[in-house]
Amino acid sequence: MLIQGLVFSESGFAGRGYAVKALFPIFKSHPELVYLDSNATSQKPESVIEVIDRYYRSENANVHRGVYQLSEDATRSFEEARQRIAKYMNAENSEIIFTRGTTEAINIVAQSGAAAFIRPGDEIVLTVCEHHSNIVPWQIVAERHGATIKYIPLTGNRRLDLEVAAKLITDKTRFVSVGHISNVLGVIHPIREIIKLAKAAGAFTMIDGAQGIPHVRVDVKELDCDFYAFSGHKAFGPTGIGVLYGRKALLQAMPPYQGGGDMIEKVTLQGSTWNEVPSKFEAGTPHIEGVIGLGAAIDFLQSISLEKILIHDQKLGNMLVNRLREEFPLVSIMAEPGDDWVGTVTFAHSKIHPHDLAAVCDGEGIAIRAGHHCAQPLMEVLGVTATARVSPGLYNDEEDIERFIKALRKAENLFL
16 A cells, blocks of 8 residues: 555655655646645545545445345445454444444434433533534433533633532433544543543543544543444545444343334334344445445554654644744634644634634635534534634645745735
8 A cells, every 4th residue: 555655754754756636636636736625624645536436336235135246245344343442442343333424424413312211300511622422412312311411611811620520420410522632622631530430430432533533543442431422534545434332231222213224133014123232223225335435434544653643643633823922913723733633723803703704715725614513502602603724634745834824814815
C-alpha cells in the first residue's frame, strides 16, 4: 500500500517522493483544494475506494443468504471486516453491530436500552457539549419513559466539570452518554473518569465516538464502557456505515430496534423469535460495500500512527491559534489548546458572520465549517449563535493554514 511510504518528522507527515495528499484521489481532481473540515467528514484514501470498486466489479451479491459461491465470497469479505473492526476495538465479533452511523447507533441504545432498562423516575446524564444526535434521542426516551435528563457543565477553561459530574451521577442515574471528543471544541473529554463514576453508581455508559475513532486509539475493554459508537465517514471510510459496540450481555437483554429479514430466528403467523446478536440488530440487507470499505479504512488507520496524526493535527491547530491571536484581535477562540485537544480551532469573529467567512474561503478553494455544528445548546453556553471551525487532518500542511490566514485577511478587508 502507498501508505507504507509515509514518514513523520518535526514538520509533520511527508512522503518518499510524493505528497501525502497523493494518497487521496480528491486532491488529484481538485489540486487547489484546501480541505479543513475533517470533523464533518474525512476524505477517502485510494485503498478504501479500490476495495469498494472491487466489490462491485467482482463480488457483488447479497450476504448471509446465498448458497452460491459469489454470495459466499461477499459474506466472507463482509464478516472479515467485522472481525478486523472487533479486533481493532478489542471487542468480540458478536459485539459489533453495523449501523448507518453514530446517530443510528445512539438511537438503538436509547430506544432499545430504554425499553430494557429505564423506568419512570430514572435519570440520564449527558453534557452540554453533545452533538444533537446524543441529545435528541435521549430527550425522546425521557419523555416517553418518565425519565429526567441532567447535563454536566463546563469549567471556565471549557472542559467538563468532573466535580459537578460526581454530584449529578447518583444511584438514580440509569444511563450516562458522553461524547469522546467534542466536535466543536476539539477537546478530548475525560471519559475514563466519567465511566468510573457511572459504574460506581450502577449506571450504563454510552460513548459517542464519532470524533474519537479518527483521533485516538480506542480499546473498549480498557475503557470499560458499555456501548461505543462511531461513523465510518469520519475515519477515512464510506458514508452511510457505522458501528455500535455493545457488551454482549446487554445486547442480549435489549429488544430489537427494527424488524425484518436476517434478524429473526423463526417467523410464524402467530409471532416471531429473534436471531442471536449481532444479527438481532441488523435487519434487512446491510450496507455491504460500506462495511467492506470500513474494513479497509480500519486497515488504513492501523497502517499509520494515530499518536503521530494527533501530534500533526495539534501542530497545525497551534499554528493557527497563534496566528489568530497575533494578527486578528477581533477573533475569539472557543477552546484553548492543550494535551487534551485534537487541533480543532473553532472561533467567532466579532464583525464577520461565520457563513460570510466560509463563503469567502470557498471562493479561495478552502473548505471550512460555519454554523452551530449540530450543537445548539453548546452555542448557547458559549454565548454565540454560530462559529467558524477549522479541523485539520492527515492530508493538511502548513501551507494550508497559510492559505486560510490569507482568506481570513481577505474577508476582513471586504467586511471591515
